[in-house]
Amino acid sequence: MKRRNRRVPKKPARRARAGETYHHGALREALLAAAEELLLEQGVEHFTLRECARRAGVSHAAPAHHFGDARGLLTAFAAIGFERMVALMRRYRAQAPSDAAAQLRAVGQAYLDFAVANRAHFQLMFRSDRLDRENPELKAAGQAAFEELRQAMAAFLREHGPADADLSPRLLLAWSVVHGFATLLLESQLDAFRAKRSMAAYARTAGADMLGLLAAGLMTAAPPE
Amino acid sequence: MKRRNRRVPKKPARRARAGETYHHGALREALLAAAEELLLEQGVEHFTLRECARRAGVSHAAPAHHFGDARGLLTAFAAIGFERMVALMRRYRAQAPSDAAAQLRAVGQAYLDFAVANRAHFQLMFRSDRLDRENPELKAAGQAAFEELRQAMAAFLREHGPADADLSPRLLLAWSVVHGFATLLLESQLDAFRAKRSMAAYARTAGADMLGLLAAGLMTAAPPE
DNA sequence: GTGGCAAACTTGACAATGTCAAGATCGAGT
């Protein structure tokens, strides 16, 4: 936050905007904020590194120093997405009844609500082509989200599941259900079902229906063969 | 530049198939074939109109006349994908026992097997940003695939479902399961589960498990309010 | 203080891409 009042060097300094310095100070955060804005407005497909830099008020090559390349920036933002999703899951769980079935429903509903409320962000989080899946922060954040689901499911099976219930296939089934539903919904594949209802409202009602049916399936005996 | 004396001779012996264009013979088909090759090799993310034209042996602007733009070409290819998927579903159904449960499993397994065997193609089919969802051929082909699932599910419910079974939520659940599982698998999100097994093998075994659990849920009473 | 140094930005360039406009070529109908 320094004012530039010194003598002018040989090169004409173009940054006339008052209050701006050569060093941004918090470019990393500014870029992430710009990315969020951009994704919200235009979707993942129209995201552009240069436009992102433009909105943050820096040159087109500035992001490279903080994120390496475009993939780096999107990876960082995707990690933030998983963190927010975990936060939402915890909030939903805290507000739900403490029985295992309600807790499991809370996690599933949080998954769906997050997806609907953050369409582009959610889509980015599962677009391997734009991300670096090996990034430690991303892995950790994704793992944390999965862990929420895993714990809720384990508790559910302990309480309602059959004695010989195997965790893995049921975990997989639950994840597939919420993820598939979210994906199809966001890709406008369910518009015929949804009719006039808003996506958020539909994710609520249809989501609850599905989670109910799902729970029924989970309570039955072990899968065949 | 090279002059085209190669074209001087009269009609070069070309395919007797009477059909469309004559300049290239069948540029439309050649471009679709090139697209398939490209997608198979490099994935949706690296698909390029120019590279596609290059492989078909024509100039970079040639595709425009047949498909309008890149989206047009990909849309046409996605439609083909749905058609092939329907064909696979029918083949699986024909080979399966005729009872409703086996028929439903066959459709689900066909969905999964198609996805695994045609990764990029499948991903393209559900990537709205690269497609024109309003395209009539695409809509029809997609609808046909959905119809396979719908019929199998209706028959299943008639035979095994509870009396008051509502079709829509159960259809949605089934679609979400197979689609979510396929999506997660193809995005390498299930590698920890899959361990060393091949994707195809895993789609078989884990898919069968899930479809079994799913069927159990579908046979229960109506979902809670 | 006062250099000096490395991190934080900028500028400029490059190859690629999708699309458009204008020209070239060739098969076919009349």
Next chain:
DNA sequence: ACTCGATCTTGACATTGTCAAGTTTGCCAC
């Protein structure tokens, strides 16, 4: 035979991601 229109090519343009080299500035040793 001869135009005509569909098919294909060439060339150009704006944009993009990334790299290399230059510029600015905070800050730490002295």
